[in-house]
Structures are given as structure tokens and as C-alpha cells.
Amino acid sequence: MSPLENPTRNRLQRLWLCEALRLREEHAGPLEDGEANRQAQRAASGLPERIEARALWLANRDGQLQAQQHWLQGARMALGLLVLLAVLSGAGLALSALGDGQRPINVFWAVGSLLGLHLLLLCAWLLNLLLTGKQPGVLGRLWLWLSEKLARDARAAQLAPALLLLLQRQGLSRWLLGLLVHGLWLVALLSALLLTLALLATRRYGFVWETTLLGSDTFVSLTHALGAIPALLGFTVPSADIIRASGDAALPIEAARHAWAGWLLGVLLVFGILPRLLLALFCLWRWQAGQRRLVLDLSLPGYSLLRERLQPSSERLGVCDAAPAQLHQPQAGNHTEGSQGALLVAVELDPLRSWPPVLPKGIGDAGVIDSREQRKQLLDQLNRFPPARLLIACDPRRSPDRGSLALLGELARSAAATRIWLLPPPPGEALDSARLGDWHRALEQLQLSYSDSAPLNWLEHGHD
Incomplete structure (x- = not known):
């Protein structure tokens, strides 16, 4: 379930959460809120409503709810x-x-x-x-x-x-x-x-x-x-x-x-x-x-800093956020409203690997995500045009670190259905069984389907 789909708090409780998060960020520094800002921009149009949606998402993630x-x-x-x-x-x-x-x-x-x-x-x-x-x-x-x-x-x-x-x-x-x-x-x-x-x-x-x-x-x-x-x-x-x-x-x-x-x-x-x-x-x-007259004071510094992030005057790439005060467990999900089409994307592949494979007609190729700028551009695109089916290719020779798993969860929440393709090793190499087991456990914890063969038929038609 998306954080914004939790049981709705009354208006006082939502404004109360906004104020509590403002005090927390003033005391401990800005939170990691990239996905929260995107979810808030999708959920509301006005700045006060986006601040409330952002606070609800972060409070759900960090346990404030x-x-x-x-x-x-x-x-x-x-x-x-x-x-x-x-x-x-x-x-x-x-x-x-x-x-x-x-x-x-x-x-x-x-x-x-x-x-x-x-x-x-x-x-x-x-x-x-x-x-x-x-x-x-x-x-x-x-x-x-x-x-x-x-x-x-x-x-x-x-x-x-x-x-x-x-x-x-x-x-x-x-x-x-x-x-x-x-x-x-x-x-x-x-x-x-x-x-x-x-x-x-x-x-x-x-x-x-x-x-x-x-x-x-x-x-x-x-x-x-x-x-x-x-x-x-x-x-x-x-x-x-x-x-x-x-x-x-x-x-x-x-x-x-x-x-x-x-x-x-x-x-x-x-x-x-x-x-x-x-x-x-x-x-x-x-x-x-x-x-009934209770509103947020948007002139406070904590809310003024959110204005450009939640209602940017122009789109900017490469925004670097401060490290989060507390790490959180990555979560997957899905987005079903208005989703259509199929998309293939790869995460941090070896440059020597031949990519992309031959794709059936009608399947989009989002390329390889290697940098923060590419990640933000793709997530912004998926936020506007969520695909019905998303296939994410990963190299199981790399360790499934927290950053990679968080990216997989965020990508999965931008599509109606998601599968992970654990790529085979290049000819002459073998996969580390312990590392492959780490990938399997991590993906099962995220509740994401995975396979070691290309599910292109599912990507093209929606079934195997």
C-alpha cells in the first residue's frame, strides 16, 4: 500500500505531522525526501496540500504516524x-x-x-x-x-x-x-x-x-x-x-x-x-x-525551503540531498492508475556487456541507470507516464546494497506490475552462489518476482 493510501487523518492531525516534521528537520537536518516529493506532486496541486502529502508519506516511512x-x-x-x-x-x-x-x-x-x-x-x-x-x-x-x-x-x-x-x-x-x-x-x-x-x-x-x-x-x-x-x-x-x-x-x-x-x-x-x-x-x-481556520504558516523557514522542491519554478537535474538521519527499509509496491505500455530498464550494468537485447515491437527501452541524474529523470518520467509492465535487469555479480534495493522498490511503485531479470554471467564466468542467494532473499523481502531468464513474452503480452 502506498503511504498516501493510509487511512486519512483528520486535518488537525495532518497539520500536526507537518509541524512535527518541520521541527525534526530543523533539529536533525533535511530528510531524504526525493520520492516523498514526487508522490506529493502527484497527489496534490497546491503547496499546502503537497506539504501535507509529503509529511504523511515521510511520517509513514519513518514511523511518525x-x-x-x-x-x-x-x-x-x-x-x-x-x-x-x-x-x-x-x-x-x-x-x-x-x-x-x-x-x-x-x-x-x-x-x-x-x-x-x-x-x-x-x-x-x-x-x-x-x-x-x-x-x-x-x-x-x-x-x-x-x-x-x-x-x-x-x-x-x-x-x-x-x-x-x-x-x-x-x-x-x-x-x-x-x-x-x-x-x-x-x-x-x-x-x-x-x-x-x-x-x-x-x-x-x-x-x-x-x-x-x-x-x-x-x-x-x-x-x-x-x-x-x-x-x-x-x-x-x-x-x-x-x-x-x-x-x-x-x-x-x-x-x-x-x-x-x-x-x-x-x-x-x-x-x-x-x-x-x-x-x-x-x-x-x-x-x-x-x-476550521487552522492553516500552516508558510512563511516559516522550514516551509519556505520546501516551496522550490514541491512547486519548482523550473525542472532541475542532479539535486543532491543530505544523508538521511535514519536509514529505512526499502519497500516495493505498484501503481495502477493510468498505467499503459511496457518498459525495460537496466541498473548499473558492466559497460562491456552488450545492451540492450533485441526487443519485440512496442516495448520501450529506458537504457541503463548509472547515475543520480539518470535515476531522477527516469522516476520523473515514470511518475508522469507509469508503465503497465516494467522489467528491471540487474547484474547479480554486484551486491544487492541498500541503495540498489531502494531504487528497485521505487521503480516498482511507479508501475502496475514489475519483474526483476537477474542477468546471466558473461561466457566463461560463474555467479557467486552466496551473492545470488542474497539477491533472492532481498527480492523476496521486497515481494518482487524474479527470474534468471528474460521474461520478454510477459513484457510484451502480460503473460508467460
């Missing part, structure tokens, strides 16, 4: 751990606020225990959003760190920085991490609400307020102010008489306990859960809207 999937799996596992932590934290808030029921609950201490940290961090998030909006925050950094650790793939090291750079350039990181933060707080507060309901339903609590400096009117006003919005939603609010009476001791009256419990639940819902829910929905809306 698999590393991205490992990182995403690690991100899901990290999110699951954070959700579990949020559930436990919410339960801890409820237990610390209500206690075991042996002592009366100070209602304002209970509100502070349930909502104090939430409101403090909510104000900090809003302040960060207004001032910079680009810092990931504690939960965001923890999630990214856990995602990378759980990925367990060294090739995923540049994925997290690439994702942050891509999103920050479009101002989207604040909304993604904001969705994460508000979602986790929403889970924690819902957990606190559910456990609070369970405790209030199974234990008998008394409610009091205590003060040394303030008067009862102050607590009456504060209680009514906090309960105004919950009252609109149907939650009970203690009357002024109940509030004043609760300043001395917990009232044994059932109505008083119900009023204070309803007030506490309403305050938790209105000032804790609803703000986090609304902010999470707002961040989700901004995130989804921003994804």
Missing part, C-alpha cells in the same frame, strides 16, 4: 487518570465540607471548602486569559507531560511541542486546554455534588454560623444574596428568623435543616457547576470554530 497514534493513546490514558483524580478530589471536597455528622456544620466554612479553591483558580484562569492566554497552566502541563510519558515512544518526543506551536500560532491552545481544565473541574464539582446529596440523604446534619465581630444582619444579607439565584431555580433559602436562630446553635427543626441543605446545594450548583459548564461549552465552541 505510529508515534502519533501512541501519543494519542497516551493522551487518552492521561485524561482518564486526571478524570479519576477529579472524581476523588470532588469526593474529598464534600467529605471535608460536611464531615461525619457528629458536629454541626458551619455553613460558610462548608461553602468555602466546596467552592474556595474552585473560585480562586477560576479567577486565575480568567486573569491568565486576559493577560496572555498562551500558558498551558498546571493541569495543561500535567496532561501533556503524562501524555508523553504514557506514549512510551521515543519518536513522539517532538509531537507535544509541535502541537503546542501549531495551536498557539492560531490562538487555539487556550481553548483546548481551557476545555480540559473546565471539564476536569466540572467532573470534580459534580462528584462533590453527588456525594453531598448522598451524605445529606443518609445523615442528619445541623447547620450553624459563627462570628465574633459581625452581626446577625450581615449573615442574613449574605445568605440571601448567595441564595437569590438558586431561589430562581427552585432551591430553598432560609428565612431571616431561621438564619438568626442558627447563630446560637443548630436548630433541631426539620424545616431549618431542609432549608440550609437546599441553600448549600443551590450555591454549589450556581457558583460552582454552572460557571464551569458554561465556560467548558464556550471553550468547545471556540475550539471547534478555530479548527
Whole structure:
């Protein structure tokens, strides 16, 4: 299967791969991308689409696609751990606020225990959003760190920085991490609400307020102010008489306990859960809207250098690329769209050998490939006019090195069907059996058919 025929990633994942490869090439130098550029030129017409196609091809070859999937799996596992932590934290808030029921609950201490940290961090998030909006925050950094650790793939090291750079350039990181933060707080507060309901339903609590400096009117006003919005939603609010009476001791009256419990639940819902829910929905809306505007910054040096290679103003021969940072295993394949005709080509033959043989009418001769320039010219021609049948002649007296095998695989991917012709030795010479065995193993690994006799009938008619 061609790298460009892999299951299509969504647009964010494709742009993410482009950014990760850009960082990798800036750090380790340019990659060997001759075939990737040709495949990208064949697959798309615009420069951004060609950059995406090139990145997808190289990522498939070098394992970045698999590393991205490992990182995403690690991100899901990290999110699951954070959700579990949020559930436990919410339960801890409820237990610390209500206690075991042996002592009366100070209602304002209970509100502070349930909502104090939430409101403090909510104000900090809003302040960060207004001032910079680009810092990931504690939960965001923890999630990214856990995602990378759980990925367990060294090739995923540049994925997290690439994702942050891509999103920050479009101002989207604040909304993604904001969705994460508000979602986790929403889970924690819902957990606190559910456990609070369970405790209030199974234990008998008394409610009091205590003060040394303030008067009862102050607590009456504060209680009514906090309960105004919950009252609109149907939650009970203690009357002024109940509030004043609760300043001395917990009232044994059932109505008083119900009023204070309803007030506490309403305050938790209105000032804790609803703000986090609304902010999470707002961040989700901004995130989804921003994804549609997400594009590559083609002014960056890494992408500017690709412009001439992917959209050349003129065709040039003999382009020399830097050595690849990591060798890859050659692969064969086929190209079936628009292929027609038959072609014979030889690779690195002895100049003393008589070539080409007598060919039937209608079979093209591509000559002998000896240089980088000839290789590029032939591959460019096959990219435009792929043959239905391609016969590649090789001299088995030479060793099947990595460069030769890579060329065979690349040629095979440019034709609908390919066979290898292992030429017989000149008269008076014999083939090295060990070297011939190396050729057989290498071609079998490439899944290419081979023979030691000329399959000219197959080349002419498509069968033997």
C-alpha cells in the first residue's frame, strides 16, 4: 500500500505531522525526501496540500504516524487518570465540607471548602486569559507531560511541542486546554455534588454560623444574596428568623435543616457547576470554530525551503540531498492508475556487456541507470507516464546494497506490475552462489518476482 493510501487523518492531525516534521528537520537536518516529493506532486496541486502529502508519506516511512497514534493513546490514558483524580478530589471536597455528622456544620466554612479553591483558580484562569492566554497552566502541563510519558515512544518526543506551536500560532491552545481544565473541574464539582446529596440523604446534619465581630444582619444579607439565584431555580433559602436562630446553635427543626441543605446545594450548583459548564461549552465552541481556520504558516523557514522542491519554478537535474538521519527499509509496491505500455530498464550494468537485447515491437527501452541524474529523470518520467509492465535487469555479480534495493522498490511503485531479470554471467564466468542467494532473499523481502531468464513474452503480452 502506498503511504498516501493510509487511512486519512483528520486535518488537525495532518497539520500536526507537518509541524512535527518541520521541527525534526530543523533539529536533525533535511530528510531524504526525493520520492516523498514526487508522490506529493502527484497527489496534490497546491503547496499546502503537497506539504501535507509529503509529511504523511515521510511520517509513514519513518514511523511518525505510529508515534502519533501512541501519543494519542497516551493522551487518552492521561485524561482518564486526571478524570479519576477529579472524581476523588470532588469526593474529598464534600467529605471535608460536611464531615461525619457528629458536629454541626458551619455553613460558610462548608461553602468555602466546596467552592474556595474552585473560585480562586477560576479567577486565575480568567486573569491568565486576559493577560496572555498562551500558558498551558498546571493541569495543561500535567496532561501533556503524562501524555508523553504514557506514549512510551521515543519518536513522539517532538509531537507535544509541535502541537503546542501549531495551536498557539492560531490562538487555539487556550481553548483546548481551557476545555480540559473546565471539564476536569466540572467532573470534580459534580462528584462533590453527588456525594453531598448522598451524605445529606443518609445523615442528619445541623447547620450553624459563627462570628465574633459581625452581626446577625450581615449573615442574613449574605445568605440571601448567595441564595437569590438558586431561589430562581427552585432551591430553598432560609428565612431571616431561621438564619438568626442558627447563630446560637443548630436548630433541631426539620424545616431549618431542609432549608440550609437546599441553600448549600443551590450555591454549589450556581457558583460552582454552572460557571464551569458554561465556560467548558464556550471553550468547545471556540475550539471547534478555530479548527476550521487552522492553516500552516508558510512563511516559516522550514516551509519556505520546501516551496522550490514541491512547486519548482523550473525542472532541475542532479539535486543532491543530505544523508538521511535514519536509514529505512526499502519497500516495493505498484501503481495502477493510468498505467499503459511496457518498459525495460537496466541498473548499473558492466559497460562491456552488450545492451540492450533485441526487443519485440512496442516495448520501450529506458537504457541503463548509472547515475543520480539518470535515476531522477527516469522516476520523473515514470511518475508522469507509469508503465503497465516494467522489467528491471540487474547484474547479480554486484551486491544487492541498500541503495540498489531502494531504487528497485521505487521503480516498482511507479508501475502496475514489475519483474526483476537477474542477468546471466558473461561466457566463461560463474555467479557467486552466496551473492545470488542474497539477491533472492532481498527480492523476496521486497515481494518482487524474479527470474534468471528474460521474461520478454510477459513484457510484451502480460503473460508467460
